Amino acid sequence: MTTYSPLFLLAALGVLSAAGPAAAQVDTSQWKCESCPFPKGIKGNVDVGAAYVSDDSTTFGNYTGLDSQGAYLDLGGTVSYRGDGGYFADLTAADLGLDIRSITAESGRAGLYSIDLGYAEIPRYFADGARTPFLGNGGDTLTLPQGVGFPAVDTPSMPLATTLQPIELGYKTSRFDIGGKWVGQENWIYSFNLRRDVRDGTKPTAGSFYSNASQLALQVDQTTDQFELAASYATRQLQANVAYQLSEFRNRSDALTWENPFSMGIAGADRGQLAQAPDNRFHQVVASAGYQITPSVRASTDVAYGQGTQNVDYLASTLNPALIPSVPAMPAPSLDGQVTTFNFNAKITAAPTEGLRLHAIYARDIRDNESPILIYPHVATDMFIDPDLRGNTPFGLTQDRIKLGADYTGLEAWKFNAGVDWDNRERSYQEVVTTREATVWGRATWQAEESLALTFDLAYGDRNNSSYGVAYWFGDPNNPRMRKYNLASRERRKAAARADWAVSDTVSLGLGVDWVNDDYSQTVIGLNESEATNISADIAVALSDATHFHAFWQGEKMWTRQSGSQAYAAPDWTGRVEDRFQVLGFGIKHAAIPDKLDLGANITFSRSDSDTSVQTSIGEPPFPTAETARDVLKLYASYKIDENLWLNGSYWYERYDSADWRVDGVQPDAVYNLLAFGNHAPQYRVNVFRVAVRYQF
Amino acid sequence: MKITRSVLSALLFLAGVGWQALAVAQQAGAAAPKLPSLDEYTQKGADTCLSCHDDESPGYSAAAIFSSKHGQPADKRSPFGAGGLQCEACHGPGAQHSAKGSKKKLSINSFKADSYLPVAQRNQACLSCHEGTSRTGWHAGTHERNNLACTDCHKIHQPQGDPMLAKATEAEACLSCHKDQRADFHKPSTHPVRYGLMSCSGCHSPHGSTADAMLVKPTLNQTCYSCHAEKRGPLLWEHQPVTEDCSLCHSPHGSLREAMLNKSPALLCQQCHSPAAHPSVARTSNGLPGGSAGGSIFVVAGSCLSCHSQVHGSNHPSGAKLMR
Secondary structure, three states, X not given: OOOOOHHHHHHHHHHHOOOOOOOOOOOOOOOOOOOOOOOOEEEEEEEEEEEEEOOOOHHHHOOOOOOOOEEEEEEEEEEEEEOHHHEEEEEEEEOOOOOOOEEEEEEEEOOOEEEEEEEEEEXXXXXXXXXXXXXXXXXXXXXXXXXXXXXXXXXXXXXHHHHOEEOOEEEEEEEEEEEEEEEOOOOEEEEEEEEXXXXXXEEEEEEEEOOEEEEEEEEEEEEEEEEEEEEEXXXXXXXXXXXXXXXXXEEOOOEEEEEOOEOOOOOOOOEEEEEOOOOEEEEEEEEEEEEEXXXXXXXXXXXXXXXXXXXXXXXXXXXXOOOHHHOOOOOOOEOOEEEEEEEEEEEEEEEEEOOEEEEEEEEEEEEEEOOOOOEEOOXXXXXXXXXXXXXXXXXXXXXXXXXXXXXXXXXXXXXXXXEEEEEEEEEOOOOOOEEEEEEEEEEEEEEEEOOEEEEEEEEEEEEEEOOOOOOOOXXXXXXXXXXXXXXOOEEEEEEEEEEEEEOOOOEEEEEEEEEXXXXXXXXXXXXXXXXXXXXXXXXXXXXXXXXXXXXXXXXEEEEEEEEEOOOOOOOOXXXXXXXXXXXXXXXXXXXXXXXXXXXXXXXXXXXXXXXXXXXXOOOOOOOOOEEEEEEEEEEEEEEEEEOOEEEEEEEEEEEEEEEOOOOOOOOOOOEOOEEOOOOOOOOEEEEEEEEEEEEEO | OHHHHHHHHHHHHHHHHHHHHHHHHHHHXXXXXXXXXXXXXXXXXXXXXXXXXXOOOOOOOOHHHHHOHHHOOOOOOXXXXXXXXXXXXXXXOOXXXXXXXXXXXXXXXXXXXXXXXXHHHHHXXXXXXXXXXXXXXXXXXXXXXXXXXXXXXXXXXXOOOOHHHOHHHHHHHHXXXXXXXXXXXXXXXXXXXXXXXXXXXXXXXXXXXXXXXXXXXXXXXXXXXXXXXXXXXXOOEOXXXXXXXXXXXEOOOOEOOHHHEOOOOOHHHHOOOOOOOHHHOOOOHHHOOOOOOOOOOOOOOOHHHHOOOOOOOEOOOOOOOOOO
């Protein structure tokens, strides 16, 4: 935001005017604005009501806060104050009775300074119907009931019938925001923003001893702070911004320790420890600028330099007391890790002739991991000491991109866009040092008539790599025929078409189709090919001045094909996954009694199916289809009782059915070497009724 | 002859009437007041505009602007600040538009889709003040190149405020064009955009950015780390694709699978991992509970992640295989 004199505005409007000649300066001394309804004093509204939820469902409670059957308080509202001299204050509160409650506030003096505050909660749930025999869930140490039969050789031998207990897996994110802005002199604005995200709860994870694993509740007790201090400068010709950013992550838990429910027959292998994400910090200085070189040539650039550090003390290599005396000494007490990032881009755009614009962009992104490389002793899942010491591999990436493009609008009904993009990536410690990709693309838009526009897109990309070697950074080497899909040679083809037709003043239609195919023709083992097709259709109808209707449908199909080799040789199995997704939606708004009664409804039906087939020469049957079906009906009404009072009501019905072979039937003891949560694919039917009164003052 | 005389009389009569009508029309035309030019401002500024665009004019009321930051008389940057051109600061000179007999749609920058002004000129009215900070990337950005008007998204005359400035309503405007993403947010595993708890602008910069997909940060990973800072590291044992590009495994707009994964393990992992022994084994349906091979830890629940659960990297000294 910048302060401009009326002369500048005048000049801009001279450009705006279809008549052409620049306007003379205007004498606004008589522009009293006597009829302008500038708000003064305090006004606002308060919503007070209740909601009732018909059934328990943690999945429905995900992001809604309506996870349990029962009544909820529905409380919210807004208050705003406008005073003389530009003093203002705004407060908005919503869903205060739910776990998605939020409050925002802003105050200050218009055009001079402002300060804003915010608070919001987001609930997240996992794994419907999970059960576990572990005790201490939510903490950093999980134990098993003593003296009842743990540990056991396998899950069927475990005393699960008497020890399993339901567990709710989920966490709440509480977000605090504070920010401020000060409008300085001479086109400067200064600002700061501080955000704190606090996560508290649990989420699912797993821990293993060799190939015997247990699903576990991981303690979540984390705080992330983000701070930004910025200054921006803007004139008609030059705009610039410089900022310092800090992001700091803190974890109050450094590890999850769990008691091994499996008897491994190895002395001391009765407790394991998973490292939690360690505290880390990232500083960054960013600067950007835009400059209008001439009326038809503009340049802009962004530069960012960042440094990330992590230096949390290591955990012990093992908790196994039988191995501890034999474990070689650690080379360092902590990583002393450091990553430097550098991001730069420059863009120039020019309009050399009427109807033609040219663009050029160069960008470089670097992630340079400068963490020390040391040789570490390795204890394999607290069971035995690996004879091979392991060195860490701090991965680095340098990406260079060049984009050249042109837009041509010189023909009356046609518009053309075309360009070519190059993307070069150089990686460290990988099978491939460099990948190079070039993409050519084009778009043609035909404005067939005022009410009909057709758009066509085509793109072709070709990615090649320098050469494909073998990386030993992660245990044993891959099959030499393997080509990782982010490193492999690839041809990408894209096509799209779209039609937007305003059939009449009251009816509009939209149709679109997108198709993309990735062909990894040189890959023998790994991802061979993938393809996605998307079709969408929309209609919007103004049935009358008071009634508006819209509907949409979207269908998507995506498949992938990959190959593997059990013999560590030529391919001897294939995997194919085909996903299909459809969503159909309707909405209607109706002003039943103008300025008195508004009614509305939204309905969506979404369906997904996923087929997975993995076949060797034996010809195994495919996996069962994984499916989801969600139907949502939302009705709402708002009735104005008098000038200051509204009665608002809504009804929300949601049905969700799903089947997933990954979890369905996988009881805690279904797999002999996996103590599973035994959760199931979500199913629910929930009705939510809400009634609230809004009082406006 | 009778017929001929009658026809001649009728023609003379019609000619007389026509001549008279033409003369009246010429007189009327001569008497019509001359309209102000298109670059002429009103005499009274907003008071002229509000004489028509008031609360009594449903669909044309401009009153809501006074509840917004554009309508702040104490803000010197506002069109209504001291010396400001009020409504005409954005809509352009309005003398002709407000004059009786003018062609209303052809005499003002209405900012509407049917405006007689091209999109670039309409946008220039906004950019003349809002070109700083995040708008420096607007030029040659994806939205600008696709001829998007500022007012295609922003509605500054609505009583409830500009929907683009509220987390709960922003996505509706974005998804009216981005149909694939609209479908993605209806998938079983998504970020909470359809619940109004997250906005598109949390990750994307709609006014332009030179990062891919107009991301708010220079890279995709930096954008993801804004909320998922626990995955940023650096860690002792890194998982390479995590450090390069989160979208190699995740579909951030939505997926049919938990954690927005592009594909489920074990096939997802086997797209990159093929050492001899267990990583290369075909994990078929025989590994389902009740299958011919019995329930297999490699097939159900977390599959590979049941043991290699530290898939985003580990800082445990014994975590090289992401199992600690």
